[in-house]
Amino acid sequence: GENVEQHPSTLSVQEGDSAVIKCTYSDSASNYFPWYKQELGKRPQLIIDIRSNVGEKKDQRIAVTLNKTAKHFSLHITETQPEDSAVYFCAASLDVYSSASKIIFGSGTRLSIRP
């Protein structure tokens, strides 16, 4: 089955700097890669996703890149702000038309923004 590895487990950056979180996946059939943010004591929420037919996607200060050949994808946060402090999870799944699909998550990255 699918296995998603995520690095680093913790990350501390100065406010205003950039943060990068990396994930690798094992199942070459996976083609949907979402990222979730979980603030302290809250539920995970989707912040951005990418499908295999796209190499990069941006939404304001966040971007995700995908390298299908190497089976890895990354989350980039620029101009970090205090409200970016949270745990971030990457995930992988098969496409929406597969009844065998399920969402497998990485182990999470705790991002701290230093003032």
Next chain:
Amino acid sequence: NAGVTQTPKFQVLKTGQSMTLQCAQDMNHNSMYWYRQDPGMGLRLIYYSASEGTTDKGEVPNGYNVSRLNKREFSLRLESAAPSQTSVYFCASSEFPGGTEAFFGQGTRLTVV
């Protein structure tokens, strides 16, 4: 519009006791999931239901059972609780199995003593 609702929010069990965690969604989603969250382990899939009438094992199914009662409801049962099942449990739903945004419930913090 409540989204995904889990009950209870907190629970303390003694080893060997049983309980059922309830989950209901009002978004007419086809797929539902149960995850457990442990420090440093991320969100691990226990069971999932791709559509009404189907259930499948996830990454860590041992010690759990599930029931997809109808399209709205997906319950998780612990038959004989063990301390290793102390965790935060999240239910989630999505329009289709994989490939679409998963919406999470607020979580159930379970402690087994």
